[in-house]
Amino acid sequence: MKPATAVVNVHGTYKVHTEFHTNPAASKTIILVNGSLSTTASFAQTVKYLGTQFNVVLFDQPYAGRSKAHNRNDHCISKEDEAAILMDLIDHYQAQYLMAFSWGGIASMLALCERPSSLEKAVFASFSPVLNAPMLGYLGRALACLNQQDSDKVGHLVNDTIGKYLPSLFKRYNHKHISSLSHHEYRQMTAHIRQVLRMQAHCHTDRLGRIDIPLLFINGEHDEYTSTTDARLFARHIHDCQFATVDNAGHFIDMEHKGAWLHTQNALLGFLQGSTAGSRRYARYPDLQHAMAV
Template structure:
């Protein structure tokens, strides 16, 4: 199904490209938040099991994808700005749920701490409560390559670290995407990494304390950069949180192999729609079809 596309203006400052996949049988809407510098295309596999059950909204940050032609890029965008954009899109599309991936979780937690009235549940995937040493090493190496505009090594770094468990096809798409970013996207990525390294991650823990809806943290068993153990540090702070570890999977979860796609699907849908329905509507049956590769790029930092 083709999405409805639109450019949504945020506070007369940003213009955000959006895609909305409508489902006539669904009574809930979920909005998906990308990792750093990813695009709407990054959720191709996730969309396959969400769209049969929900209305699904995807969007590109102002500096990325199909949003970037509609915005000025005279200064970097902060996580607080991304949180404001998310809050406005939640209201605009009347979203009930949020799902974030990787560093999209930072803006998502900041937004949820403001207790948007519509949101009922949220899933935070591949995100942790602290910057561990592998993640710090990865980010610091990235800073140097970005500063030098070393496109070859930026692309290789992503695939050799957080993307190490991706199939070779997705590694090729990852490399092509990362190495072909515009100058302002490299500057944005450099700003973002510097912001992450300089900022006390306790701000995310503090945000979790203010969130009063159920949260599900999903991490890959093999992900050494945002580990399941580090994600569980949120347990003592978020009033209502659950945790799922996807076995034999790294940072990119449902992109890595068929079993990971199935297990991630079960974790998300079991949390968002916990009551099973024996008579499954035809519109929901396609989500049980086997995982298949798609020509999509996905990156995160």
């Protein structure tokens, strides 16, 4: 069944293309938050299993995908802007659950710190609270390619780094998509990278204690950019969090092979549909100097 599409006025400024995958038997709604340079199409594998259990909301950022045509895109938006947009969408669809992938985790964390009233649980995939050496190297190379306005190099860079475990078909799609983005999308990505590297897009560790719902962090076993070890640092700041490692998977976890797809599905549905009463609670530790994610 095709999703119901709509253009939602959000944050009093932007118009956002949304897709609502309805499940008549579902009582809960989950909203999915894209990673960088992504559109709703990036969640095609995820919707296949979430849609059997929940209503699913997808959306494109104002500068991306099918939202682009509805916005002037005469300026770049910050992660704080994206958090405000997300909060409006959570309220609009009265979503109970949230799942964010990679870069989308920054705005999602900022939104969760404001305690959206309808949210009950959230999942973060391929997300880490620190910029480690591999991620810093990747961002530095990406910024150089973007400054050169070399879209072909950007596409190859993504496939050679965070996307290196993707099947060849997905790599071809990735390169075609990334190398054909608009000039504004590249400017937006450049602005986001610079914002992160200036340490202005952090997760505000002093606020993370405000998050009052259970969180699950899912990371690939072989993901060196947002590693399982780094992800567990969130336990220093968040009261109720659980962690899952997807075997033999990299950054794009459920897109990389069927085993990873099944493992991710089981971890995600088990968390969302399970009781929180028996969830493992991790002790808090002294504050990190900063917390960022990409």
